[in-house]
Amino acid sequence: MNNGYESTLADWIRVLLRRWRYVAAITVLIVGVVLTRDLFADNSYESKAELFLVSQPQRSSAALTRPYVDPDRLLVSELRFVKSELVAKAAAKVLGRVPPPVQAMAIGRSNLFQISTRGSSPRAAQRATTTYLDSYIRLRQEQQQKGIIAAISELEDSLEELRVQTEGVVNRDEEAVKIRQALLDLRVDLSISKDYLQTVSSPNRPRSPVSPKPLRNALLAFFPALLLGSLCAFLRESLDESITSEDDVISAVPQLNVLAQIPRIRRGEPARTVQENPDSSEAESYRRLRAQLLRNDNDVRVILITSALRGEGKTTTAANLAFSMAEIGISVLLIDGDRRTPGLTAMFGQQRETIQFSENLAFLAAPKTSLAKAGSGEWLRHALDGVNPSCDIVIVDAPPLLDASESVVFADLADGTLMVIGAGAATERQIRKVMRMAQGGAPLLGAVVNGVNRFEIDGFSRLAHSGGRTGFFARLKRYLPFG
Numbered sequence: 001m002n003n004g005y006e007s008t009l010a011d012w013i014r015v016l017l018r019r020w021r022y023v024a025a026i027t028v029l030i031v032g033v034v035l036t037r038d039l040f041a042d043n044s045y046e047s048k049a050e051l052f053l054v055s056q057p058q059r060s061s062a063a064l065t066r067p068y069v070d071p072d073r074l075l076v077s078e079l080r081f082v083k084s085e086l087v088a089k090a091a092a093k094v095l096g097r098v099p100p101p102v103q104a105m106a107i108g109r110s111n112l113f114q115i116s117t118r119g120s121s122p123r124a125a126q127r128a129t130t131t132y133l134d135s136y137i138r139l140r141q142e143q144q145q146k147g148i149i150a151a152i153s154e155l156e157d158s159l160e161e162l163r164v165q166t167e168g169v170v171n172r173d174e175e176a177v178k179i180r181q182a183l184l185d186l187r188v189d190l191s192i193s194k195d196y197l198q199t200v201s202s203p204n205r206p207r208s209p210v211s212p213k214p215l216r217n218a219l220l221a222f223f224p225a226l227l228l229g230s231l232c233a234f235l236r237e238s239l240d241e242s243i244t245s246e247d248d249v250i251s252a253v254p255q256l257n258v259l260a261q262i263p264r265i266r267r268g269e270p271a272r273t274v275q276e277n278p279d280s281s282e283a284e285s286y287r288r289l290r291a292q293l294l295r296n297d298n299d300v301r302v303i304l305i306t307s308a309l310r311g312e313g314k315t316t317t318a319a320n321l322a323f324s325m326a327e328i329g330i331s332v333l334l335i336d337g338d339r340r341t342p343g344l345t346a347m348f349g350q351q352r353e354t355i356q357f358s359e360n361l362a363f364l365a366a367p368k369t370s371l372a373k374a375g376s377g378e379w380l381r382h383a384l385d386g387v388n389p390s391c392d393i394v395i396v397d398a399p400p401l402l403d404a405s406e407s408v409v410f411a412d413l414a415d416g417t418l419m420v421i422g423a424g425a426a427t428e429r430q431i432r433k434v435m436r437m438a439q440g441g442a443p444l445l446g447a448v449v450n451g452v453n454r455f456e457i458d459g460f461s462r463l464a465h466s467g468g469r470t471g472f473f474a475r476l477k478r479y480l481p482f483g
Helices: 009-018 020-040 071-082 085-095 122-165 170-195 214-239 246-252 281-296 314-326 343-348 371-376 378-385 406-411 428-438 454-458 460-464 468-479
Strands: 045-053 102-106 112-119 197-201 258-263 302-307 332-336 354-356 361-364 393-397 416-422 444-452
Touching: 009 020, 009 214, 020 214, 045 071, 045 122, 071 085, 071 102, 071 112, 071 122, 085 102, 085 122, 102 122, 112 122, 122 197, 246 258, 246 428, 246 444, 258 281, 281 314, 281 444, 302 314, 302 406, 314 332, 314 343, 314 361, 314 393, 314 416, 314 444, 332 343, 406 428, 416 428
Parallel strands: 258 444, 302 393, 302 416, 332 361, 332 393, 416 444
Antiparallel strands: 045 112, 045 197, 102 112, 354 361
């Protein structure tokens, strides 16, 4: 959620780690689509040929009929002619079908250029390129020869006209000599016009396809997909109004005191962490919660544990808090007050009314009465009245306040209420509503943020600035959600 302060690099990285599933899912999806498309696509082979364009001879006599053309502009016009419809029609007649598109490109800063086509097989690609090459050379030579022949015919007519007009006139011989020289040059050009285009390398038969290339395309798609996934993660974060850490509570509901943050329990780990895994970081978090409650509220005997919604971890919190108190010699009675979903009763696997679980811990199961009678709170009143005076603490696991009305009734019977906020579950507005509903009942002792990502507990800024480069990556690996 938006905390209303200027974001730092650590905050951005925290968002990516928190929303890593969005990044991973979108990246895998896009790369998977690219790979699937390439794996099922037909192979495409490319055949290439290289040609050399012979420059126009720069003779002054030829300039009488043909202007000088810049070699670079001449090469550009040739590249356009290769891809013209005229050449494509000529190639189609030879192939007997519509030919594949042809590509033409200059090679460096020279008169060398390359033409290429693609086909579904090496043979088809080579045949298409060969057909284009032959059609282009033939048409270009025909055009070149027609132009030279037309120029020769024009000069011969001019020479004949000059002979008739200047018969017996001596001073017109110089002009006639120039025309004859131009005719001689044009006849030389006509004889060498077949060498106007020279094939440097004939169309090859490719050995491997040029497309698709699954690995290359997957790598090219990976980084845009990663960027898109990151953008989606930031968008999801900006739209998310749920509480995810202690910092969110401090920013959104500053009047609510956060007593502890409980790390998210990994898959396969026991719910009764304090009892079954006492050396874990989760167990130590419950002990910190115990220390806060005992230090700040020495006169509180009956603690009501509730939440805004179901699934926020209030039952697990109640059980582990009871175990953490019992392990230091405090006599605890743990009561399952959630008749709708008796999670503690299921956790302990007991259906009897009251059992002594250990020397310092007793458990009272949820009542087997109707919801109407259970919601009146009379059974809880009778249970509390019958509590052994030697019992130091009574912990009641109550239903969520926004789901059940009896929690408001139970709050009148308790000495203090502890709110459990599941990370990513309840929103700021829901928490404020719960706080208004709890007014008039037992004092609000504080909140427990449950199911927090491990890197949120210590704060990413301290993680990023401790231990140098090696220490950073070692700590980062330990705090990753999937680590």
